[in-house]
Amino acid sequence: MNIAIIGAGLSGTNIYNLLKENGNNVQIFEKARGSGGRCSTRYLNDKLIDHGTPFFEAYDENFINFCDKKVEKNILVKKENRYYPLKGMNKLCSSMLDKDDFNKNTKIVSCKKIDDRWHLYDENGISYYPFDKLIITIPTPQILDLDIELPFNIKKKLDSIKYGSIATLLLYAYTSKNILNPKILNSSYFKKIVNNSLKYNYENFSSYVIHLDSTICSEQNFSNTDEVKEFMLNKIYDVSGIKLEDNFHVMSHFWKYANVVNSIDEDYLYDEELSLGICGDFFKGNNLEGSYLSSKSLYNKEFNLVFDNL
Numbered sequence: 296m297n298i299a300i301i302g303a304g305l306s307g308t309n310i311y312n313l314l315k316e317n318g319n320n321v322q323i324f325e326k327a328r329g330s331g332g333r334c335s336t337r338y339l340n341d342k343l344i345d346h347g348t349p350f351f352e353a354y355d356e357n358f359i360n361f362c363d364k365k366v367e368k369n370i371l372v373k374k375e376n377r378y379y380p381l382k383g384m385n386k387l388c389s390s391m392l393d394k395d396d397f398n399k400n401t402k403i404v405s406c407k408k409i410d411d412r413w414h415l416y417d418e419n420g421i422s423y424y425p426f427d428k429l430i431i432t433i434p435t436p437q438i439l440d441l442d443i444e445l446p447f448n449i450k451k452k453l454d455s456i457k458y459g460s461i462a463t464l465l466l467y468a469y470t471s472k473n474i475l476n477p478k479i480l481n482s483s484y485f486k487k488i489v490n491n492s493l494k495y496n497y498e499n500f501s502s503y504v505i506h507l508d509s510t511i512c513s514e515q516n517f518s519n520t521d522e523v524k525e526f527m528l529n530k531i532y533d534v535s536g537i538k539l540e541d542n543f544h545v546m547s548h549f550w551k552y553a554n555v556v557n558s559i560d561e562d563y564l565y566d567e568e569l570s571l572g573i574c575g576d577f578f579k580g581n582n583l584e585g586s587y588l589s590s591k592s593l594y595n596k597e598f599n600l601v602f603d604n605l
């Protein structure tokens with residue numbers, strides 16, 4: 296079967312991997328220059344900074360098994376009940392992809408069903424077809440932005456999902472520097488401060504990722520990453536009197552659709568007539584475990600036909 300997947304985060308790469316193992320022809324389309332989605336990693340020569348998910352927890356037995364296999368393959372390390380990346384969080388996704396099936400830098404804008412086959416079109420008007428089935432794994436506002444005819448009930452469910460945003464400040468220096476000043480750590484402006492260099496045991500390289508509190512983030516209505524940078528550096532100066540920009544290289548990122556505020560109480564959506572599946576962390580999830588479980592469930596219940604027929 297020929298199957299197209301839109302989105303190469305954990306939901307997309309996990310279902311890609313399952314479908315490939317079952318002998319399908321699969322193409323995966325990703326608008327960014329690499330896979331990972333919200334598990335993305337920035338490369339500074341040989342140094343890595345995870346500016347999306349820094350580490351995560353697993354509770355479901357199936358997800359724990361999946362992660363433990365990634366530990367065996369030196370992609371993750373487990374400390375207590377947390378999993379940390381060994382070579383960048385994006386490896387969790389890229390390790391499951393065959394580059395011949397991976398269409399990076401390809402933003403899909405339109406999906407049309409013609410003669411019972413899916414035809415996909417990117418933003419440059421290039422078409423990709425024919426596919427027997429289509430799987431969409433991108434945040435719901437981005438699904439609703441696609442030029443695709445969706446049944447009313449699916450549209451209504453997708454429309455009900457709301458997302459929160461996260462703004463992050465990324466700091467790095469090629470020396471050992473510490474920003475863990477109590478005034479910054481205890482400030483209600485910042486939700487999380489991750490010592491990224493400690494995670495990778497870097498020597499003579501320090502890097503931190505600071506997450507702005509989500510309520511403050513939505514109030515600010517940032518329109519670009521420069522605004523995020525200026526706001527966060529000013530707030531750090533206000534609470535601590537420290538000008539971090541004097542000691543660190545500074546970058547920023549704005550995750551518009553960072554976390555799901557409310558989720559759909561189903562495992563995935565599937566329309567038999569359209570041969571269309573939708574999965575992601577907006578089904579019972581709001582985290583990596585939710586992405587994994589939704590994509591696995593969609594595969595098991597709608598695509599694992601060989602197994603079901605045995």
Ligand SMILES: Cc1cc2nc3c(=O)[nH]c(=O)nc-3n(C[C@H](O)[C@H](O)[C@H](O)COP(=O)(O)OP(=O)(O)OC[C@H]3O[C@@H](n4cnc5c(N)ncnc54)[C@H](O)[C@@H]3O)c2cc1C
Nearest residue numbers: 302304305306325326332333351402403433576582583586
């Ligand atoms: C800052 C931050 C911290 C987080 N911390 C944690 C944590 O501690 N623990 C935890 O469990 N979870 C955490 N999460 C949440 C977790 O990262 C997500 O739940 C999970 O990664 C979602 O995976 P996904 O594959 O469903 O979606 P995504 O990772 O969003 O993947 C969707 C992909 O689709 C691509 N795409 C979108 N539109 C198109 C298009 N039109 N054409 C082609 N490609 C497209 C996107 O570029 C993206 O790569 C965090 C998220 C953020 C942002």
